[in-house]
Amino acid sequence: xxxxxxxxxxxxxxxxxxxxxxxxxxxxxxxxxxxxxxxxxxxxxxxxxxxxxxxxxxxxxxxxxxxxxxxxxxxxxxxxxxxxxxxxxxxxxxxxxxxxxxxxxxxxxxxxxxxxxxxxxxxxxxxxxxxxxxxxxxxxxxxxxxxxxxxxxxxxxxxxxxxxxxxxxxxxxxxxxxxxxxxxxxxxxxxxxxxxxxxxxxxxxxxxxxxxxxxxxxxxxxxxxxxxxxxxxxxxxxxxxxxxxxxxxxxxxxxxxxxxxxxxxxxxxxxxxxxxxxxxxxxxxxxxxxxxxxxxxxxxxxxxxxxxxxxxxxxxxxxxxxxxxxxxxxxxxxxxxxxxxxxxxxxxxxxxxxxxxxxxxxxxxxxxxxxxxxxxxxxxxx
Ligand code: PEP
Ligand code: MN
Numbered sequence: 485x486x487x488x489x490x491x492x493x494x495x496x497x498x499x500x501x502x503x504x505x506x507x508x509x510x511x512x513x514x515x516x517x518x519x520x521x522x523x524x525x526x527x528x529x530x531x532x533x534x535x536x537x538x539x540x541x542x543x544x545x546x547x548x549x550x551x552x553x554x555x556x557x558x559x560x561x562x563x564x565x566x567x568x569x570x571x572x573x574x575x576x577x578x579x580x581x582x583x584x585x586x587x588x589x590x591x592x593x594x595x596x597x598x599x600x601x602x603x604x605x606x607x608x609x610x611x612x613x614x615x616x617x618x619x620x621x622x623x624x625x626x627x628x629x630x631x632x633x634x635x636x637x638x639x640x641x642x643x644x645x646x647x648x649x650x651x652x653x654x655x656x657x658x659x660x661x662x663x664x665x666x667x668x669x670x671x672x673x674x675x676x677x678x679x680x681x682x683x684x685x686x687x688x689x690x691x692x693x694x695x696x697x698x699x700x701x702x703x704x705x706x707x708x709x710x711x712x713x714x715x716x717x718x719x720x721x722x723x724x725x726x727x728x729x730x731x732x733x734x735x736x737x738x739x740x741x742x743x744x745x746x747x748x749x750x751x752x753x754x755x756x757x758x759x760x761x762x763x764x765x766x767x768x769x770x771x772x773x774x775x776x777x778x779x780x781x782x783x784x785x786x787x788x789x790x791x792x793x794x795x796x797x798x799x800x801x802x803x804x805x806x807x808x809x810x811x812x813x814x815x816x817x818x819x820x821x822x823x824x825x826x827x828x829x830x831x832x833x834x835x836x837x838x839x840x841x842x843x844x845x846x847x848x849x850x851x852x853x854x855x856x857x858x859x860x861x862x863x864x865x866x
Pocket of ligand 1: 630656660711712713714735765800
């Protein structure tokens with residue numbers, strides 16, 4: 485039919501020369517093509533470089549891709565570098581690029597999301613900010629109040645959660661509230677309080693940015709920009725946080741599918757920002773005994789489909805403080821790359837989400853239990 489289809493058909497011939505994991509992907513792709521005859525031209529091709537390709541060859545490939553009017557994103561793996569060519573398909577793209585020095589193969593990517601997919605990057609991504617590390621075997625713990633309320637509240641919480649093992653501090657300064665009459669957050673004053681807590685504790689600050697107009701301001705104070713569930717499909721905001729150059733925690737929309745979550749992440753990655761973490765925070769179902777329904781199977785599914793770290797939010801995912809410790813432990817057992825948990829010095833007086841917030845003692849005990857599970861599984865899996 486055309487060169488896009490040819491690329492699929494020729495995959496098995498090039499497959500044995502590639503890294504085993506990549507060869508597996510190519511064979512799978514070929515299998516689907518032959519069995520189902522459903523290949524439709526994608527908008528992205530992956531240029532797989534030879535294992536010993538030089539930096540100059542990678543750069544020359546990037547320039548050739550760009551000279552054809554496509555965007556080039558370079559992904560450096562431990563074994564190989566790949567160049568993702570993004571844009572509408574070009575005549576003779578495969579033939580032209582595949583003949584370049586240092587290029588091993590040109591392969592179409594089947595998943596609707598591209599940069600986020602395991603097909604493009606087999607190795608798990610790891611996000612590292614200050615003391616916080618998540619992904620590729622590391623579990624990052626973020627804890628703190630739903631909202632920043634005052635200096636003492638955030639400082640005492642920061643000290644307590646750090647002592648219990650957290651490496652990130654959460655706290656909303658811009659709050660997306662269901663009612664316009666509810667507490668909306670302290671805005672820049674709240675951001676300053678978070679920054680002061682970071683200065684004392686070295687905890688990475690996770691805080692929500694609600695609109696494009698606030699991205700610069702929030703990015704001046706935050707270490708990780710949180711995109712909330714209500715904004716998961718605010719595409720201009722996703723582009724803006726992508727361009728801000730800071731790590732992003734993207735929360736799943738309460739009614740969003742996994743593909744929609746991954747495509748939302750793709751907007752951020754497509755801006756050249758590869759520091760993206762996905763957050764399962766529960767979805768809306770017919771069930772009323774929890775605030776949302778928390779699907780922990782998301783961890784297994786997302787680990788299969790994407791290299792991005794998966795963070796579980798058992799606080800919003802259940803809406804009841806008594807359920808949070810068990811779901812935190814379950815998420816750790818499922819292999820989550822991190823947890824984000826609401827903790828408050830006195831949940832009964834919290835200005836938002838007190839009913840799902842843990843006390844310092846409850847959080848400390850939860851961390852002890854999570855650590856026991858993680859250590860036990862590491863010992864078995866080693
Ligand atoms: C929050 O983290 O406080 C929050 C508002 O979360 P979500 O966007 O998941 O509702
Ligand atoms: Mn909250």
